[in-house]
Amino acid sequence: MNERSEPTTGSAEPPADGGRMEAATEAFLAHRNLLFTVAYEMLGSAADAEDVLQETWLRWVKVDIAQVSDRRAYLVRITTRCALDRLRSLKRRKEAYVGPWLPEPLLTAPDVAEDAELAESLSMALMLVLETLSPTERAVFVLREVFDVSYEEIAAAVDKNLATVRQIAHRARRHVEARRPREEVSPSQARAALASFQRALETRNLQALLDVLAPEVVLVSDGGGVKQASPRPIIGADKVARFYLGGSAKVEAAITWDATLVNGNPAFIVRMDGEIDGVMAIQVEDARITGLYYVRNPQKLTRVASETTLTLR
Known part of the structure; x- marks a missing residue:
C-alpha cells in the first residue's frame, strides 16, 4: 500500500465497514503518544503536532489497513510526511517571528x-x-537517532532512496554532534x-x-x-x-x-x-x-x- 498517492487535505468519509474503522481507531490510539512525540520532536510546537495528528488520522482512515503489515511503521510514515509539510510552512512563520x-x-x-x-x-x-537542520535532515535525524527507525522505513517516510538517506543521516549527526x-x-x-x-x-x-x-x-x-x-x-x-x-x-x-x-x-x-x-x-x-x-x-x-x-x- 502506497501512502504517497493518498490525498493530503479534505474530510475523510467514514468507511462503510464498521469493523475496519474500529481497527483503524484502535491502531491509531495505540500509537497516538508515539506519533505526537515524533511530530513534536520535528516541529517544536505542541499545537502544530496536534494538527499533524489530525492530518495523520484523516489519511489513516482512508487506508486499507488489511494490506498494512506494520501499522506502527505506516502511521509513523504518515506522521513524518505531514510533519515535513508543516515544518516547511513553519520556517516561513519563524522568519516573521518577533x-x-x-x-x-x-x-x-x-x-x-x-x-x-x-x-x-x-x-x-x-x-x-x-x-x-533542514526539514529533511531533521526528520531523518529524529527518526534514526531518537526513535531508532530503520533506514528503509525512513527512506519510505521522506521519499528518498536508501543511499541518500544514509548520507543525510551522517551529515545531520555530524552537525548535531558538533x-x-x-x-x-x-x-x-x-x-x-x-x-x-x-x-x-x-x-x-x-x-x-x-x-x-x-x-x-x-x-x-x-x-x-x-x-x-x-x-x-x-x-x-x-x-x-x-x-x-x-x-x-x-x-x-x-x-x-x-x-x-x-x-x-x-x-x-x-x-x-x-x-x-x-x-x-x-x-x-x-x-x-x-x-x-x-x-x-x-x-x-x-x-x-x-x-x-x-x-x-
Missing part, C-alpha cells in the same frame, strides 16, 4: 526524565540545535544547578549567581512580541546576572520559582503574584549553567498546566 524563537515547553512526568535518551532529545538545548553539550549531565546535577540559581536570585546574591553561571552562559528569552523579552540573546555571566538582578528589582509583583520537569528536564515555572509568567529551562555543563531558555509567549504556555505523555515506543 524576537528569538524557542520550542513550546511541555510539562512532563518523571518517567520521561528517567529515560535519558528521550530527555536529552527533548531538551531545549538540543531542540534548538535541531532548528539549524553543537550538542560536551558531556551528559545527570538529573541530580541539573537539579542542583537549578537550586543554586534559584537561591542566588531569591537572595539577590550577585556572587552566588556568578558562581553557578558559566562564563560563556547564553540567555535566550521568547516573548513572541506579546510579552517583553530581550530582542537578542544575552551572552556572558556578568551580563546575564545583572540582567536578572536588575530586572527583578524593578518588578513589584511577588516572584516564585517552582521547580518542575519540562521536556523531561529540570526547569522552573515562574509565577508573578501566583500567575504563570513563563517557563525557564536550563542547560548544564561541568556543574554550571551554560544556557538559560525563558519562554514567556502566552501562546506557548498552554501545556504547562498538565502533563503531556511522551514516548519513544
Whole structure:
C-alpha cells in the first residue's frame, strides 16, 4: 500500500465497514503518544503536532489497513510526511517571528526524565540545535537517532532512496554532534544547578549567581512580541546576572520559582503574584549553567498546566 498517492487535505468519509474503522481507531490510539512525540520532536510546537495528528488520522482512515503489515511503521510514515509539510510552512512563520524563537515547553512526568535518551532529545538545548537542520535532515535525524527507525522505513517516510538517506543521516549527526553539550549531565546535577540559581536570585546574591553561571552562559528569552523579552540573546555571566538582578528589582509583583520537569528536564515555572509568567529551562555543563531558555509567549504556555505523555515506543 502506497501512502504517497493518498490525498493530503479534505474530510475523510467514514468507511462503510464498521469493523475496519474500529481497527483503524484502535491502531491509531495505540500509537497516538508515539506519533505526537515524533511530530513534536520535528516541529517544536505542541499545537502544530496536534494538527499533524489530525492530518495523520484523516489519511489513516482512508487506508486499507488489511494490506498494512506494520501499522506502527505506516502511521509513523504518515506522521513524518505531514510533519515535513508543516515544518516547511513553519520556517516561513519563524522568519516573521518577533524576537528569538524557542520550542513550546511541555510539562512532563518523571518517567520521561528517567529515560535519558528521550530527555536529552527533548531538551531545549538540543531542540534548538535541531532548528539549524533542514526539514529533511531533521526528520531523518529524529527518526534514526531518537526513535531508532530503520533506514528503509525512513527512506519510505521522506521519499528518498536508501543511499541518500544514509548520507543525510551522517551529515545531520555530524552537525548535531558538533553543537550538542560536551558531556551528559545527570538529573541530580541539573537539579542542583537549578537550586543554586534559584537561591542566588531569591537572595539577590550577585556572587552566588556568578558562581553557578558559566562564563560563556547564553540567555535566550521568547516573548513572541506579546510579552517583553530581550530582542537578542544575552551572552556572558556578568551580563546575564545583572540582567536578572536588575530586572527583578524593578518588578513589584511577588516572584516564585517552582521547580518542575519540562521536556523531561529540570526547569522552573515562574509565577508573578501566583500567575504563570513563563517557563525557564536550563542547560548544564561541568556543574554550571551554560544556557538559560525563558519562554514567556502566552501562546506557548498552554501545556504547562498538565502533563503531556511522551514516548519513544
